Amino acid sequence: MSSTNSRIANEKLSMSVQSNDKNGLGPKKPLKGKFQASIGADEFFSAETWKAALTELVATASLMVTLSTSIIACLDSHEVDPKLIIPFAVFINAFLFLMATVPLSGGHMSPVFTCIAALKGVVTLYRALLYVIAQCIGSIIGFYILKCVMEPRLVNTYSLGGCAIGGKGLTSSINQYEALLLEISCTFLVLFLGVTLAFDKKRSKNMGLPMVCLVIAGAMALAVFVSITITGRPGYAGVGLNPARCLGAALLHGGSLWYGHWVFWVGSIIACLIYYSVSINLPNEGSISDDGEYVVLKLARGSLDTIRHGDISNDVTIERSDFQEYLSCTT
Numbered sequence: 001m002s003s004t005n006s007r008i009a010n011e012k013l014s015m016s017v018q019s020n021d022k023n024g025l026g027p028k029k030p031l032k033g034k035f036q037a038s039i040g041a042d043e044f045f046s047a048e049t050w051k052a053a054l055t056e057l058v059a060t061a062s063l064m065v066t067l068s069t070s071i072i073a074c075l076d077s078h079e080v081d082p083k084l085i086i087p088f089a090v091f092i093n094a095f096l097f098l099m100a101t102v103p104l105s106g107g108h109m110s111p112v113f114t115c116i117a118a119l120k121g122v123v124t125l126y127r128a129l130l131y132v133i134a135q136c137i138g139s140i141i142g143f144y145i146l147k148c149v150m151e152p153r154l155v156n157t158y159s160l161g162g163c164a165i166g167g168k169g170l171t172s173s174i175n176q177y178e179a180l181l182l183e184i185s186c187t188f189l190v191l192f193l194g195v196t197l198a199f200d201k202k203r204s205k206n207m208g209l210p211m212v213c214l215v216i217a218g219a220m221a222l223a224v225f226v227s228i229t230i231t232g233r234p235g236y237a238g239v240g241l242n243p244a245r246c247l248g249a250a251l252l253h254g255g256s257l258w259y260g261h262w263v264f265w266v267g268s269i270i271a272c273l274i275y276y277s278v279s280i281n282l283p284n285e286g287s288i289s290d291d292g293e294y295v296v297l298k299l300a301r302g303s304l305d306t307i308r309h310g311d312i313s314n315d316v317t318i319e320r321s322d323f324q325e326y327l328s329c330t331t
Contacts, residue, residue: 040124064142
């Protein structure tokens with residue numbers, strides 16, 4: 001008799017445990033495991049993640065060399081006011097690098113894009129951290145290459161293509177706070193025009209990779225053009241838009257290139273936070289239909305009218321009894 005009762009008790013206990021598991025009341029996963037999963041720690045063991053980070057390192061180092069060389073060449077040209085040449089050089093470099101790296105790693109090449117991608121949930125925190133480290137190392141490698149081959153006079157005269165802000169003996173007379181305001185405004189402009197489109201899967205797919213890269217590169221060139229034009233400083237090469245690009249110069253060269261370097265980082269972080277606050281409050285593309293009429297739920301006495309949204313042709317009719325049941329559940 002006791003054995004029978006024990007068996008029945010065990011069966012009830014087993015059924016209770018199964019019921020609790022189904023209802024989410026059973027044993028929970030360790031908090032440490034959940035945290036590691038939320039930050040993407042499992043990507044540490046993914047070969048693809050490390051390949052993507054290596055791509056970011058190589059791309060940032062290459063961008064450091066080509067973009068800095070292009071900007072210095074524009075500033076050292078015989079043009080009296082190279083306001084259009086520098087943005088065009090930025091556009092060409094950005095477009096080519098984006099076309100090459102977007103399919104491989106996402107084409108960040110800047111902590112700005114990586115930061116906003118992490119905030120928007122496009123990449124995990126672990127991948128974002130790995131990308132930023134790779135970008136900074138790439139910047140140091142790129143500037144080391146420049147330092148070995150470039151004439152020192154060009155580095156000092158043109159502040160390595162606009163990597164220096166303020167300080168004595170610099171051709172750029174823009175002060176730190178003016179540069180900070182420009183960095184925030186122009187970085188936000190690039191994020192609003194370029195990233196809003198790039199992170200929209202539907203529109204990105206419809207436009208295709210070349211057009212998306214064209215828009216992002218155009219936004220970067222526009223930001224540089226605006227920053228050069230409104231300041232009117234002959235030695236100012238425009239906003240950085242990429243704090244990692246100038247990090248290598250600041251660390252290895254120091255001096256004038258380190259002075260005011262904080263502006264690139266602080267300005268970029270503030271711009272990312274402002275853009276994220278704005279982006280989460282942007283209206284959805286489908287909130288307004290093609291004919292300009294909002295989707296409205298119309299109620300009639302006997303039944304509900306058909307709901308239509310845009311060019312959707314499927315009619316959705318809710319019966320009165322179902323609607324009454326819905327009201328009773330909600331109340």
